Amino acid sequence: MDVIKNDRGANIGANIRRIRLESNIGQTDLVRIMQLMGADITREALVKIEKGKQHVKVSQLKAIKTALGTTYEDLLE
Numbered sequence: 001m002d003v004i005k006n007d008r009g010a011n012i013g014a015n016i017r018r019i020r021l022e023s024n025i026g027q028t029d030l031v032r033i034m035q036l037m038g039a040d041i042t043r044e045a046l047v048k049i050e051k052g053k054q055h056v057k058v059s060q061l062k063a064i065k066t067a068l069g070t071t072y073e074d075l076l077e
Contacts, residue, residue, distance in 0.1 A: 002057065002058040002059075011076075011077065012049075012052075012056060012061075012075060012076060013049050013050040013051055013052040013056075014050070014052070015074060015075050015076070015077065016046075016049060016050055016064055016068075016075060017050040019068050019070050019074060019075070020050075020068060023068055023069070025067075025068070027043055027046050027047065027050075028043055030046065030064070030067055030068070031043045031046055033067040034060070034063040034064065034067050037063045037066065037067065038063075039059055039060055039062075039063035040057075040059070040060070041060050041063070045060075061075065
């Protein structure tokens with residue numbers, strides 16, 4: 001399984017949360033959109049990702065990027 005490291009030293013989770021909030025999208029709504037896109041994710045997993053407690057699967061990051069209408073650069077900076 002391909003994962004991208006997401007921990008307190010990385011900003012991926014914080015970037016996802018920031019972009020999600022700037023887009024006025026709730027966690028439940030983002031998860032629902034991602035699930036409709038075929039991504040395997042739960043709200044609990046998204047919470048852990050945003051807090052830096054869980055690594056992000058490549059497929060999840062791709063769905064997050066598309067659902068939030070952002071770029072990989074914004075998510076990974």
